[in-house]
């Protein structure tokens with residue numbers, strides 16, 4: 001086992017992956033580097049084709065990178081480090097004639113670190129259907145069973161590709177609670193990809209936005225939203241301020257937005273007041289993740 005001072009659960013360094021050859025070649029990952037801290041929930045975002053699934057598949061060992069390296073808990077992936085990572089990358093492997101309990105018993109029998117079957121079934125919210133055949137399950141229940149299958153061997157990290165696919169709003173809420181519980185109570189690292197920005201904003205500690213096989217934004221969600229914040233002012237002569245500030249200011253929503261760090265706001269307000277411009281309202285506006293996502297992934 002790697003020493004505890006290794007803070008990254010997963011370290012990706014300069015990973016490149018190309019599919020096909022010559023003119024037909026598609027660069028799925030273009031020298032991508034990323035660190036997934038231990039015990040955190042990390043969301044991977046990006047438009048279609050950005051490289052999210054390819055990255056998760058490479059981490060899972062299902063696809064081999066052309067260049068670069070992946071480390072799991074501070075070591076090159078080997079049987080022991082892979083055993084510490086649970087994965088739900090493609091549709092879960094469900095045997096229709098086995099019950100949920102039988103699935104977990106079977107998979108648990110391969111692991112020395114297995115958890116109690118009933119506890120895992122309760123955790124993912126399918127305990128009531130424990131003895132039903134999985135073939136009768138809805139898509140959402142199959143998804144939960146798939147997650148239960150990754151949890152039974154008590155992984156230190158789990159990787160999920162679009163885990164809320166097929167879940168109804170209630171299922172999405174439960175999935176959010178489950179992911180938080182895994183990270184906060186068990187210290188499990190959770191890495192998942194999603195298109196649901198609102199969901200990611202609510203549940204993740206960290207995110208990375210991918211575009212054309214590269215990371216365009218990465219960081220702690222709260223800091224990121226703070227950093228992307230803007231200051232909105234309702235004043236009597238907005239155009240005058242826009243003229244003076246140039247590119248960092250724009251007229252909108254009946255006033256003007258100024259993009260600057262919070263620490264410079266007192267100076268800005270002082271200069272407005274000393275220019276004898278009347279300020280009726282002023283507020284710091286935090287963007288949501290969707291705004292950040294669109295600003296980073298829109299085609300120019």
Ligand SMILES: Nc1ncnc2c1ncn2[C@@H]1O[C@H](COP(=O)(O)OP(=O)(O)OP(=O)(O)O)[C@@H](O)[C@H]1O
Pocket residue numbers: 019020026027028046047048049050051052053054055
């Ligand atoms: N097996 C493959 N063969 C050929 N091209 C592939 C293969 N897998 C992925 N690609 C291509 O690599 C690029 C990245 O695909 P990937 O599936 O990783 O993106 P993604 O971000 O997961 O997209 P989505 O959000 O649509 O799932 C795309 O252009 C895709 O067409």
